[in-house]
Amino acid sequence: MTKKIVSLCLIMTGLGLSSHGQSDSKKKSIDQIAQELSNPVSLTASLVLQGNYNLWGGSLEGAGDQTSSSLIFLPTLPFKLGKYNLTVRPSFPTAAAPYLDEQGEWELQRGFGDIAVMGIVGRATKTGLLYGIGPTVIAPTASSPRLGKEQWQVGPVVLAGILKKWGVLGVLWQHWWGVGNVPEGQNQVNIGTTQFFYWFSLQKGWQIGGSPIATANYINGVDTDFSIPLNIGLAKTLMVGNTPIKATVQGQYFATRPDQIGPSWGVFFQITPVINVPW
Numbered sequence: 001m002t003k004k005i006v007s008l009c010l011i012m013t014g015l016g017l018s019s020h021g022q023s024d025s026k027k028k029s030i031d032q033i034a035q036e037l038s039n040p041v042s043l044t045a046s047l048v049l050q051g052n053y054n055l056w057g058g059s060l061e062g063a064g065d066q067t068s069s070s071l072i073f074l075p076t077l078p079f080k081l082g083k084y085n086l087t088v089r090p091s092f093p094t095a096a097a098p099y100l101d102e103q104g105e106w107e108l109q110r111g112f113g114d115i116a117v118m119g120i121v122g123r124a125t126k127t128g129l130l131y132g133i134g135p136t137v138i139a140p141t142a143s144s145p146r147l148g149k150e151q152w153q154v155g156p157v158v159l160a161g162i163l164k165k166w167g168v169l170g171v172l173w174q175h176w177w178g179v180g181n182v183p184e185g186q187n188q189v190n191i192g193t194t195q196f197f198y199w200f201s202l203q204k205g206w207q208i209g210g211s212p213i214a215t216a217n218y219i220n221g222v223d224t225d226f227s228i229p230l231n232i233g234l235a236k237t238l239m240v241g242n243t244p245i246k247a248t249v250q251g252q253y254f255a256t257r258p259d260q261i262g263p264s265w266g267v268f269f270q271i272t273p274v275i276n277v278p279w
Helices: 002-016 019-027 030-037
Strands: 046-057 067-081 084-100 106-112 115-124 129-139 152-164 167-179 190-203 206-210 213-219 223-240 243-256 262-273
Touching (some): 030 223, 046 243
Antiparallel strands (some): 046 067, 067 084, 115 129, 129 152, 152 167, 190 206, 190 213, 243 262
């Protein structure tokens, strides 16, 4: 499945590249393109291939020896709506996550995860104010219960930030509630994420910053498991032929995690080629 996602990304990159590269990139500097790719509601279409590798820890015996990884395909498709932009971003994940089997031995579950779709209507004003709002939906498509929630999830997404020549600062908040039937032995989903993004221009397509995603899992509406990473990394936007591509790598340290088991350290990367869309 991972190979299929990578192949799909490469095929779409080859087919969709790039009138943007042939026309817009001649008018815009590499720093302007880097800034657009840091704006969640820009009119720049792109394909994101995102990966994570995490080392785990916790109170469970053997938790500190566990690792997890994921590879996610995230096409970003913008549409013009008068003064506003509509950004649609589906997410197609594959993952490998640790679990304890019936004999109490640690194993890795590999497979496809739940597909999510996020839509934001927003804009960046002339003063640099960045804002947006919309819905987010997750479908129970995981190949294993250990890689998904086995229930439909819906909720809101809210974006706020500031976009300037020196960089971008902002926050993207999402929340999901489970709807419909809940599988036996599971709680109805009540999960929120807050993604902070802070990228500062170093000129010539280089940026320094991060985009950590904090997670709050509201268990039974009483207890809450928090996972809060701290990220720092570098990004470089460059031209490959006529195609702008942004590459990002970040280190992650999890300041908090669930007590029993959760990620402690990690590496996060993204490869983002710009594509042309027919609308």
